[in-house]
Structures are given as structure tokens and as C-alpha cells.
Amino acid sequence: MTKRRFIVEPRGLVSWKVRLGVPVASVLAAFIVAGIFLFLTGVNPIEVYSEMLDAAFGSPRGISETLISATPLILTGVAAAIAFKMLVWNIGGEGQFILGAIVASGVAIWLGDGVPSILMIPIVIVAGGLGGAMWASIAAIPRVYLGTNEIITTLMLNFIALALMNFLIFGSSSPWRDPEVSTFPQGRPIPESARIPEIFFRLTGGIFIAIALAVFAWYLIGKTRWGFAVRIVGDSSDTARYAGIGVARKILTVFLLSGAYAGFAGGLFVAGPVGALDPRSLDLGLGFTGIIVAALAGLHLIAIIPVAILMGALNNAGPSLQAIGVPTATVTMLQGAILIFAVAGEFFINNRIRRPDIEPDEESEVTPVLEEVEPA
Amino acid sequence: MNESLLMLTVMAAIGLGTPLIFATVGEILTERSGILNLGVQGMMLIGAVAGFWATFTTGNLFLGVVIAIFAGAALSSIHAFLSITLRVSQIVSGLALAIFGTGLASFLGRAGGNPLVGNPSRAVFEPVFTGSITEIPLIGPLLFGQDLLVYLSWAIAAGASYYLFHTRMGLSLRAVGEDPASAESAGVNVSRIRYTHVLIGGALAGLGGAYFSLALTPTWQDDPIGAAGWIAIALVILSSWRPGRAVFAAYLFGAAERVQFTLQTLGEPWSDIPSTLLAMLPFVLAIIAMIVLTSGKRARYLGAPEALAIPYFREQR
Secondary structure, three states, X not given: OOOOOOEEEEOOOOOHHHHHHHHHHHHHHHHHHHHHXXXXXXXXXXXXXXXXXXXXXXXXXXXXXHHHHHHHHHHHHHHHHHHHHOOOOOOOHHHHHHHHHHHHXXXXXXXXXXXXXXXXXXXXXXXXXXXXXXXXHHHHHHHHHHOOOXXXXXXXXXXXXXXXXXXXXXXXXXXXXXXXXXXXXXXXXXXXXXXXXXXXXOEEOHHHHHHHHHHHHHHHHHHOHHHHXXXXXXXXXXXXXXXXXXXXXXXXXXXXXXXXXXXXXXXXXXHHHXXXXXXXXXXXXXXXXXXXXXXXXXXXXXXHHHHHHHHHXXXXXHHHHHHHOOOOOHXXXXXXXXXXXXXXXXXXXXXXXXXXXXXXXXHHOOOOOOOOOOOO | OOHHHHHHHHHHHHHHHHHHHHHHHHHHHHHHOOOOOOOHHHHHHXXXXXXXXXXXXXXXXXXXXXXXXXXXXXXXXXXXXXXXHOOOOHHHHHHHHHHHHHHHHHHHHHOOOOOOXXXXXXXXXXXXXXXXXXXXXXXXXXXXXXXXXXXXXXXXXXXXXXXXXXXXXXXXXXXXXXXXXXXXXXXXXXXXXXXXXXHHHHHHHHHHHHXXXXXXXXXXOOOOOOOXXXXXXXXXXXXXXXXXXXXXHHHHHHHHHHHHHHHHHHOOOHHHOOHHXXXXXXXXXXXXXXXXXXXXXXXXXXXXXXXXXXXOOHHHO
């Protein structure tokens, strides 16, 4: 046996310092990597980052826009997290978000002006959730009853949803399309009574609805009997089966709930700042960004809220970069790098690495599993 | 449908299918080692931008292809390290690669003082053969009217098929994907095989991306490959992890992507179908094929590698 250079062993209890420190380090590492690319293309990364910081948090209006961007990400983040916790690989947040927006705006337009806001707004948001759940069911039902791989089906459904939205606005004279505007097709504005009131510049009360829905999901999964059963299924479906838990139904429900949360995001976005089925405002990759949010938050449903604000800040800062001659895609690159480091960070949350001649401190007094790490 | 239109459609299907062959065969080899890499879209885009950049800078088409291959492999090495050495979730890691690659490619296409975006390529892949041989009815254009990379895609698919099923190394590869613990006790280095085949998958995805930017649509734009990388992942399953079948699956999807142009040429009433609806076709086709071909009992005969997407812990045998 060759001499070990490192010993990797699972941590016993993971302290909160590690849980917090690793994601923070992931974000910093991503900024450094993106900074290298910025530097190589001839711009000063510090200047770019301070511009972004200023755009995202430098003014009350900037903060308002950051929170607007964060609102749907809280919900698409929860959507990804509750599915991934159960090892349900719902990659279709994007499509479920769009269907949420389609159904929510459709219901609002259909109901028209007569319904008071106090009824209309909840109806529109619930409609969004139903739209998302319905879209998820196209992948969820074959997954649960036929064993069809949900990664592929949910992915493909994203593109179908996008094409459907484009069809409703650009490809047909559907009720979603504004008949007043003939030059460039756009979405018909939803009734004023369906719009959530603004509270701080363009920021609507939707941010509180999103936070409340995230807290509700946390309570449902973490504190209820049903959530307990769901977590058992997520840990081991065999254990769950022996305990008499209906595994198929639990997986189906969580899949649909995940779709509903992505759909809530779509409904909330339409009833909030967008106000119509507008492809340009809705096709922003918010479903995919939700996966980044969920991963960086360690699938913790409350931690998702601050992480979504961080990602919202990045999304909000993107367009401001054009003014200084830096591509908006810097943000996507940064977010991708954040996800890469967050995934790598999982390893450092779950394991510790030490030199063989140094004894571990008391923190991990669990049976260490020794193994060799090949030098990369 | 008249004959020339059919021919046009078939030729277009071959064109659009070629990058799918590269990416799908690459992903088949990766998945055969037990590693799922969902980052194909990112690796193809990086290949597309790197290849375009190299050819744009030097005017050399061959160099563009080589750089694209290295760029795709370089990006895939991140996934290899995360999934093989750190053993994190392959699904999330692959998605991270897809997002990062998409962002980086778009960034590189627009960054700097003289950005690539909007520029045509300085060299483009043209059909290899000219003259009377391409005028033979039917087989003339089909067999002799293609560019070099189309022939290369056939060679790679055939070579990969031979490698997988008729060589000792192919046997080791399949063993690692089915049962890494047994493979290891038979003296196979699981990590090395997995690293190698993730890199090969990345290299071929990079090559597939370069086919877009150097042959199909040789002008740099932000979104040059559509959803090809995501389609390729579905094609791996639909071709049941066999490179030979991947060729036919890729051409079928190439034809599906082409269908809106074909229908427009056919005239009324076909040309009345909105293109936004036809854009759904490849994805609807993929979902239906997934449900029909891979569900229930049929899944067992499909031949998915047993150990796919499962991290391998040597000490926990």
C-alpha cells in the first residue's frame, strides 16, 4: 500500500460554520474564476464587480429591482429543492414556470374586470400553481407509473412550453395576445384588479407572498407528519415501503407540488411586475436559476430566500454591464461557476480532508472511512 | 412531395443530424462508463465558440476543429473531477456544466474590443467531392455530396461501435459501467476508464458544436446550436446506448427540426401551420419515444448501464 497523502473521512455532525462557510467560499471562488475570464478579455474585474454591486444594491430603485428579480427565484428554488430532496429530478422548472404564467394570465383575462382584487389575486396565483402542476404531471405520471426517466421528459417539456408561449403571442391571435397592438405582437395586459399593488418603487407585495410560500413549504416538509413520511421516502424508498408508506403516491405528490411552486412563480411574476404574458420578460431561464438557488442553499427551504436575493441581484445587475462594454452573459457565466463550486462544496460539507500524521479533533468522532484520494 | 424536396429534406436532416451524432456518440461512451454528463449543451457551445474563434483568428479550418475538441474536453474535465473524484451528484454537476458553458460561450462571443458576434467564419466546411460523381441520382448527393465532418461522423459512429462491442478495452469500459466493483477486482482501473471516457464525450461534444459554427451556420451568434445538446442526451436513451443506432436517431431528429422549412415549401395548406407550433415537434417526438420505448418492462431490454450515475466508493464494496 502506498503512503497516503491525504485522508478523506466523512464529517460526523456538520457545524453551522461549515454549512455557511462552504457556500460563501463557493461564491467567492466563482467570482475569482469569472474575474480571470474578465481580466483575460481586457477588462478590470474589480470595476465590473463594483458596477454590479452598485446596480444591484446601490440605490433604493436598484434594491427594489433586485427584490423583483429575487421573487420568482425563491419559488423556482423551492420547486427544485423539494423535488431534489426526494431524488425526483425535476429539471422542468422552466416549463412549469411558463405554464404557470400562461394559465394565470389566461384566467385573469377570462375573468375580466368584474372581480375584486381581494379575490382576483389569490385566484391568479393559484391558477399559476395549477398550470405548473399540470405541466409537471406530464412527466410525473409516466415517471411514477411507468418508470420513465423524468430528467429527459421535464427537460423536453421546457422547450415545448417555450414554443407554446411563443405560439400564443407570436404565432396566433389567441386571447393572450394584445389585439390593440398590430406592429410587434405582445401580450394582452391582465385586468388591473389582478395586479399585486406596488409597495416600493416597482416592487410589489409579491415578495411577501413568495416568502410566505417558501416558509409554508418548509413547514410542510419539515414539521408535518406528511413531510416526515416524504423525507423517509427521500432517504430510502425501501425503508419507506417497509414502514407502509405509499411511495408512488408520495413521489407523485412531491413532483406535482414542485411543479406547482414553479407555476406559482409564473403566476406571481405575471400578477406582479410583468402584467401580461410577455415572452421577453418571462423567458429568462428562471427555472434553471432556481436549480442554482436550491443547490447553493443546500436544499434548505429557508436558506433559499437569501440565496435567491443574491441570484436576483446578479440577474438585475446583468443589463447594467452593457453600459461599460461588458457582455450581459457575464452573469450566466458567474451563476454557472457558482453552481459548479456549490456542487464541489457539497463534498467539503460532507467530508473533511486531513494529513495522515495529524489526528482529527473531537468534531468527527465517528468511525472514519479511510480512503485514498488520487492527486488530481 | 416531389423528389427534389424529399432529397433536400434528407440532405438537411443529415446536416442537422451530424452534430447530434458527434454529441450522442460521445455521451454514449461517457454513460457506458457509468457517468451521466448532462452538460452536453455547455460542452457543445464551448466547442462552437472555441472552434469559431480559432478559425476566425487563423483562417485554418483544421485548427478550429482541433481547438473545439480540446475545449469540449477541457470543460468536461470539470465534470469528471466532480463526479469521479469528489463523487458529488452527477445530475447537478452536469447541469452546472451546461449553465457555465452556455454563459461562457456567450460571454466569449461578445467580450473584448473586437467581438466575434455577427462575424462570418473565415473558412467553412464544403462538400469534399465535386464534379460528375455528385450528379449520380440519389446516391450522388447522399454519399458524395457531404463535407469532411459528415464522413468523420460515420467513421466515429462505426469506430465507437466496434470499440464498444469488439475490443478488450470496450469490454472493460462496459464492465465499469455495469459493475465497477467486479471490474476493479478483475484488474480494471475504474477511475482511469471513467476519466478517459468523460473526456472523450466532451471532445466529441466540442466537435459537434464546431460543426454548427464552421459548417451549418458559420456566422457567430449568441445561440448557435439551438437545443442540440439537450436533444443529444435524449438520443442516447432512444438509441439504447448503441452508436450505430445513434446515427439513425440523429437523422430522424435532424429531419424533425427541418420540418417547418419542408412544410413551407409544400405550399398551402401545409405552410399555414405556425412555425412556433412546429418548433415543438422534436421535443414532442422525444417525449413520446421516451414513454413508448423506455417505460415499464421494456426498460430492461434497453440496456442502460447498471451503474449509471451512481458514484463508486472503492472501500464500500
